[in-house]
Amino acid sequence: MNITLARRTIEALLQNGISEFCICAGARNSPFVVSLEASENLQVHRFFDERSAAFFALGRIQKEGRPVAVITTSGTAVAELLPAAVEATYLKIPLILVTADRPQRYRGSGAPQTIEQVGIFSHYVEKCFDLCHVEDLSLFSRWSEQEWTKTRPLQLNVCFEEPLLDEPVENISQKHVALPLSKQIISAKQLLPLQLKNSLVIVGALNEKNRAQVIQNLLRWQTPIYAEALSGIRGEPSLQHLLLQSGERIVSAAFQKSWSQSVLRIGGIPTLRFWRDLEDKFAQTPVVSIADSEFTGLSRSVAHYQNFDQLDKCEIKNEFSDSIFSFDQERFLKLKTLLESLPKSEPGLFYQLAKKLIGQSVYIGNSMPIREWDLCATNDLKFARLFGNRGANGIDGQISTFLGWSHLESENWAVVGDLTALYDLSALWMSEAAGAAKLRIVVINNGGGHIFKNIFHDEKFLNRHKVQFQKWAEMFHWSYQSWEKIPERMPVLFDREVIEIFPREFDTDTFWREYQKL
Numbered sequence: 001m002n003i004t005l006a007r008r009t010i011e012a013l014l015q016n017g018i019s020e021f022c023i024c025a026g027a028r029n030s031p032f033v034v035s036l037e038a039s040e041n042l043q044v045h046r047f048f049d050e051r052s053a054a055f056f057a058l059g060r061i062q063k064e065g066r067p068v069a070v071i072t073t074s075g076t077a078v079a080e081l082l083p084a085a086v087e088a089t090y091l092k093i094p095l096i097l098v099t100a101d102r103p104q105r106y107r108g109s110g111a112p113q114t115i116e117q118v119g120i121f122s123h124y125v126e127k128c129f130d131l132c133h134v135e136d137l138s139l140f141s142r143w144s145e146q147e148w149t150k151t152r153p154l155q156l157n158v159c160f161e162e163p164l165l166d167e168p169v170e171n172i173s174q175k176h177v178a179l180p181l182s183k184q185i186i187s188a189k190q191l192l193p194l195q196l197k198n199s200l201v202i203v204g205a206l207n208e209k210n211r212a213q214v215i216q217n218l219l220r221w222q223t224p225i226y227a228e229a230l231s232g233i234r235g236e237p238s239l240q241h242l243l244l245q246s247g248e249r250i251v252s253a254a255f256q257k258s259w260s261q262s263v264l265r266i267g268g269i270p271t272l273r274f275w276r277d278l279e280d281k282f283a284q285t286p287v288v289s290i291a292d293s294e295f296t297g298l299s300r301s302v303a304h305y306q307n308f309d310q311l312d313k314c315e316i317k318n319e320f321s322d323s324i325f326s327f328d329q330e331r332f333l334k335l336k337t338l339l340e341s342l343p344k345s346e347p348g349l350f351y352q353l354a355k356k357l358i359g360q361s362v363y364i365g366n367s368m369p370i371r372e373w374d375l376c377a378t379n380d381l382k383f384a385r386l387f388g389n390r391g392a393n394g395i396d397g398q399i400s401t402f403l404g405w406s407h408l409e410s411e412n413w414a415v416v417g418d419l420t421a422l423y424d425l426s427a428l429w430m431s432e433a434a435g436a437a438k439l440r441i442v443v444i445n446n447g448g449g450h451i452f453k454n455i456f457h458d459e460k461f462l463n464r465h466k467v468q469f470q471k472w473a474e475m476f477h478w479s480y481q482s483w484e485k486i487p488e489r490m491p492v493l494f495d496r497e498v499i500e501i502f503p504r505e506f507d508t509d510t511f512w513r514e515y516q517k518l
Contacts, residue, residue, distance in 0.1 A: 001133075001134075001161065001166055001167070002031040002160045002161060002163075002164055002165070002166050002167075003031050003034070003035060003165065003166060003167045003168070003169055003170075004134055004167065005031070005131065005133070005134050005158060005160070006031035006032045006035045006158070006160075007035050007169075007170060007172055008134050008137055009032075009098065009131065009137065009156060009158055010032070010035060010036070010039070010042075010172055011172060012137050012140055012141055012144075013069055013096065013098075013156075014042075014172075015141070015144075016067070016144050016148070017066050017067060018066070018067045018068065018069050018096055019041065019042055019043060019066075020042070020043040020044075020045075020057075020060060020064070020066075020068045020069070021036055021042060021043070021044050021045070021068070021069045021070075021071060022044075022045045022046075022047060022053040022054070022056055022057045022060075022068065022069070022070045022071070023036060023044060023045070023046055023047070023053075023070075023071040024046075024047050024048060024049070024050045024053050024070075024071070024072050024073065024077065025046065025073070026072070026073025026074070026077060026100070027073060027113075027164065028073040028074040028075075028100040028101065028102065028113060028160060028164070029071055029072060029073045029074075029098075029100035029160075030164045030165060031100075031160055031164060031165065032071045032098070032100065032158075034165060034169050035169055035172065036071075037169075038169045038170070038171050038172070039171060039172035040171060040172070042172070045430065045433040046433075047429065047430060047433075048426070048429065049080075049426040049429065050070070050072050050077050050078075050080035050081055051080040051081070051083060051084065051396065051397060051400075052397060052400040052424065052426050052427050052429070052430065053070050053400075053430075054070045054080070054081045054083070054084030054085070054095065054097075054397070054400075055083075055084045055087075055389075055396065055397025055398075055400035055401045055404070055424075055427075056397075056400045056401065056403055056404040056427075056430055056433065057069070057070045057084070057095055057404060058084050058087060058088055058091075058093060058095055058389070058397070058401050058404060059400070059401040059402060059403065059404025059405035059406075060404040060405070061088075061093050061094065061095065061404075062093070062387060062401075062404075062405050063404065063405045063406075063407060067094040067095070067096050067150060068095065068096065069096035069097075069098050070084075070095065070096065070097055070098065071098040071099075071100070072097075072098070072099050072100065073100050073113075074099070074100050074101050074102055074113045074114070074115075074117065075112075075113040075114070075115055076115065078097075078099045078115070078117050078120060079115070079120065081097050081099075081121070082120070082121060082124065083394060083396040083397060084396070084397055085097060085121050085124040085125060085153045086124050086391070086392050086394070087389055087391040087392050087394060087396070087397070088124075088152070088153045088391065089123070089124045089152050089153060089391065089392075090293075090295060090391030090392050091389070091390075091391035092151045092152065092292065092293045093151075093152075093153075093391075094150040094151065094152065094153065094154065095153040095154075096153070096154050096156070097121065097125065097153055097154065097155045097156070098155075098156045098158065099117050099155060099156070099157045099158070100158055100160060101117050101118075101157050101158060101159045101160070102114050102159065102160075103132070103159050103160075103161055104130075104132060104159060117157050118130050118157050121153065121155055124152075124153060125152065125153045125154055125155045126148070126149065126151070126152035126153065126154050127143065127148075127154060127155070128154075128155040128156075128157060129143075129155070129156050129157065130157050130159070131156060131157065131158045131159065132159040140156065151293075191307070191309060191310060191313055192310070192313060193313050193315075194288065194303075194310065194313055194314040194315065195315050195317070196262050196264060196286075196288060196314065196315070196316045196317070197261060197262065197316070197317050197318075197319070198259070198260050198261040198262065198317075198318055198319055198320055199221075199223055199260065199261070199262040199263065199264045199288075199316045199318075200223065200224050200225075200226065200251065200254050200255075200259075200260035200262075200263055200264070201218065201221070201223055201224070201225045201226070201263075201264045201265075201266060201316075202225075202226050202228075202251065202263060202264070202265045202266070202270050202272070202274075202275075203218075203225060203226070203227040203228065203231040203233060203265075203266045203267050204228050204230065204231060204265065204266070204267040204268035204269055204270045204271075204291075204390075205228065205230035205231060205232075205267050205268030205388075205390055206230075206231045206232055206233065206266070206267040206268070207292065208232065210267070210292070210308050211231075211232055211233060213308055213309075213311060213312075214231075214233065214266055214267070214308070214311065215233055215236055215238070215239065217311040217312065217314070218233075218239060218242065219238060219239070219242075221314075221315075221316040221318075222242065222318070223242070223316050223318055224242060224244055224254065224259075224260070224324050224325070224328075225239065225242045225243050225244065226243075226244045226248065226250065226251050226272070227239075227243055227379070228268075228270060228271060228272070228374055229364065229370070229373050229374050229377055229386060230268065230364070230370075230386055230387065230388055230390060231267055232385075232386055234377075234379045234380075234381065234382075235379070235380065235381055235382025235383065236382075240379060240380065241325075243379045244324075244325075244328045245328060245329075245332045245378065245379045246328045246329075246331035246332040246335055246518075247331070247335060247374075247375045247515075248272035248273060248274060248374065248375070249518075250324075250327075250328050250331065251272060251274040252273075252274050252277065252282075253327070254324055255282055255285060257323075257324075257327075259320050259323060259324040260320075260324070261285070261286070262285065262286040262287070262288070263278070263285060263286070263287045263288070264288050264289075264290070264314070264316070265287065265288070265289045265290070265291070265297075266290050266291070266311070267291055268291065268293075268390055269291075269295060269296075269297030269390070270297070271370060271371065271374070271390065271393070272374070275297060275298070278298055278300075279298060279299060279300065283300065286303075287302040287303070288302065288303045288304075288305075288314075289302050289303065289304040289305065290304075290305045290307075290308060290310050290311060290314075291304075291305075291306065292306065292307075292308065293306065294306055331518055334518050335375075335515070335518060336378075338511060338514055338515060338518075339351040339376060339511075342507045342508075342510060342511050343485055343486070344484065344485055344503065344504040344507050345503060345504060345507035345508040345510065345511040346368070346372060346444065346446060346450075346503035346508040346511070347372050347375060347376045347508070347511050347512075347515075348376075348507070348511065349444070349485070349486060349501055349503055350369075350372045350373055350375075350376040350377065350415075351376040351377070351378075352485075352486035353415070353442070353486050353501075354373065354376065354377035354378070354381055355378075355381065356486060356490055357381075357383065357413055358381055358382060358383065359382070359383065359384055359410065360383060360384055360410050360411045360412070360413055361383065361384045361385040361386075361387075361405075361406065361407065361409075361410045361411065361412045361413065362383050362385070362386050362387075362413045362414075362415065363386075363387050363388060363398075363401070363402040363405060363406075363412070363413065363414040363415070364386070364387075364388040364414075364415050365388065365398045365414065365415060365416030365417060365420045366388070366389065366390075366393055366394065366395050366398060366416075366417075366420060367393075367395065367417065367420070367449075367451045368417055368444075368450060368451045369415050369416060369417055369420075369444060370388055370390070371451075373415065384409065384410040385410070387405055389401050395419065395420050395423050396423060396424070397423075397424055397427075398414070398416050398420050398423070398424055399414060399416065399420075399421065399424040399427035399428070399441060400424055400427040400430065402414040402427075402441070403427060403430050403431065403433070403434040403436075403439070404430075404434065406434050406435075406436035406439060407435070407436055408435070408436055408437055410438075411438040411440060412434075412436050412438060412439050412440065413440045413441075413442060414439075414440070414441045414442065415442045415444065416441065416442070416443060416444070417443070417444050417445075417446070417449075418443055418444065418445040418446065418447065418448070418465070418467065418469075419448070419449050419463065421441075421443045421469060421472075422467065425472060428472070428473075428475075428476035428478060429476065431476065431478070431496055437495055438493070438495055439495065439496050439497070440493060440497045440498075440499060441478075441497070441498050441499070442499045442500075442501060443469050443498065443499070443500045443501070444501050444503065445467075445468065445469065445500050445501065445502055446502075446503050446505065446508070447464055447465060447466065447505075448462040448463050448464040448465060449461065449462055449463050450462060450508075454512060468500065469498055469500050470482070470498075470500070472498065473498035476496075477496070478494075478496040478497065478498050479493070479494035479496060479497045479498070480497070480498050480499075480500070481493075481497065481498075481499045481500070482499075482500050482501075482502070483499060483500070483501045483502070484501070484502050484504075486501075
């Protein structure tokens with residue numbers, strides 16, 4: 001019964017395009033462990049840390065463009081999947097959570113390895129199926145054929161009786177069906193003519209499939225653009241004359257000086273401070289939002305379209321002079337001079353590092369790294385791929401996601417902060433599962449969470465430390481280098497390299513103080 005239920009569950013997933021599994025072996029999910037071991041045509045990655053496994057799967061989904069399943073044992077192992085489920089929800093990613101469970105009669109008893117697994121993910125799954133018998137899978141099959149959007153995580157909670165390995169294991173050799181990653185979601189406000197006046201365009205994270213259409217319309221509108229790094233359009237030569245490049249504060253300046261009267265947001269929810277200011281300081285500013293998710297990123301009502309074809313129906317009429325571009329260029333030259341004068345400051349290091357990574361795949365971690373990359377990596381740089389977990393903007397699982405997202409076609413670089421690395425120390429366990437030839441993890445070690453330094457002006461928020469990462473690299477047999485500045489010529493790097501960079505705090509403080517004056 002258990003082996004049959006496990007096998008049929010795997011077959012049902014295969015029929016829905018899932019052929020890749022991340023499994024954290026335990027007693028309760030042993031029917032899955034042995035069934036996958038005996039199967040063909042499946043890609044199976046084995047981990048000991050459920051949280052890292054789920055984030056690795058999240059990266060694989062981004063890389064491969066199809067759902068990936070994570071299989072856990074019962075109890076608190078299931079709860080370890082929640083951070084990745086939250087991130088996947090806001091990224092619109094179909095992360096499949098297969099959670100082994102004890103029989104239903106144990107629920108509420110406090111018996112060992114028994115928690116309330118059904119409903120544990122609450123809003124962060126599209127649906128939860130509680131599977132106790134093979135017949136229960138018919139409900140999942142009917143639902144997946146008719147209703148599954150594949151735009152949010154899904155939980156299959158599978159209950160196993162004892163003895164757990166209760167029958168011979170059969171080979172699962174059925175080929176998987178490669179179905180689309182998600183279905184097109186039709187918005188109630190779809191393909192309506194849209195007229196905007198003096199609109200500044202903010203472009204957040206974009207899927208590669210949408211970039212050509214976005215670029216085509218940006219060129220048609222000829223309006224100022226603030227493009228975040230994860231949009232992937234900064235290196236587009238045809239857009240250089242439209243891209244604002246002096247940092248995110250130019251956006252606020254555009255509205256304070258009345259150069260712009262409305263906002264058109266395209267793609268992922270922006271990370272710049274201005275987006276939060278739209279709730280209060282710029283609460284009267286009209287906002288139109290076009291994305292592939294239902295999330296606007298604002299608590300107030302805005303015109304939101306969940307269909308990129310709406311771009312083709314949008315017209316922007318500009319009646320302002322080129323003042324915004326000349327003002328932006330003046331500020332950019334001052335910013336560039338400041339970055340070059342403080343090469344050992346944290347922003348100065350980002351400015352130089354970005355230029356060394358042209359043509360490579362770059363993963364940017366959360367908080368300060370992504371903000372400093374947006375500010376300091378100039379618009380003329382083009383990378384093979386650029387990605388980061390920006391769904392819920394969390395610190396969890398960044399290195400694990402990077403390893404899942406990496407591939408063979410280029411060098412793979414992750415740029416993360418020291419606290420972000422500490423959150424995901426077990427990630428290097430899955431180096432081989434990444435399947436990429438060249439992996440480089442850059443840890444910007446500024447000795448704490450300095451993103452809070454200019455917010456609260458209180459040392460308690462910084463979590464200062466003296467941790468360094470050489471022993472971490474050695475523990476997992478990675479090579480290690482320590483930099484205090486970006487070398488003029490890139491040194492020889494091994495296939496697995498941790499590079500720890502130490503910004504000079506005095507120079508960093510000087511940079512931000514001078515930047516305020518700009």
